[in-house]
Amino acid sequence: MVVDPQGDTTWDITAEVIAMGRQKALELQDDQHNTDDFRFTLNAPKWVQEWNGPFYVEISDRLAAFYEALDGKN
Numbered sequence: 880m881v882v883d884p885q886g887d888t889t890w891d892i893t894a895e896v897i898a899m900g901r902q903k904a905l906e907l908q909d910d911q912h913n914t915d916d917f918r919f920t921l922n923a924p925k926w927v928q929e930w931n932g933p934f935y936v937e938i939s940d941r942l943a944a945f946y947e948a949l950d951g952k953n
Contacts, residue, residue, distance in 0.1 A: 882932070884926075885926040886924050886925075886926045886927075887924045887927075888924075888927075890920070890922040890923050890924060890927075891922045892917055892920050892922065892938070893945075894921075895917065895920055896942065896945065901946060904942055904946075905942060905943070905946065907938055907939060907942060908939060909935065909936065909937045909938060909939050910935035910936070910937070914935075914936045914937075914938050914939075915934070915935060915936050917936050917938065918930070918934070918936060
């Protein structure tokens with residue numbers, strides 16, 4: 880069941896991604912425990928952190944774009 884979000888559905892996880900390193904970050908897959916844990920990052924909206932219902936986090940497309948943009952700056 881899809882529900883209307885209670886606020887923002889995007890937030891900055893750049894610091895966490897950089898800290899884990901490129902290879903590990905690019906191995907992340909959407910809708911897995913390791914990506915779903917991003918809901919607890921510092922910048923995650925409070926409503927996301929407190930959400931009790933089912934959810935999943937999508938990140939892989941944005942990670943690929945992030946590293947492609949970094950590569951293009953060299």
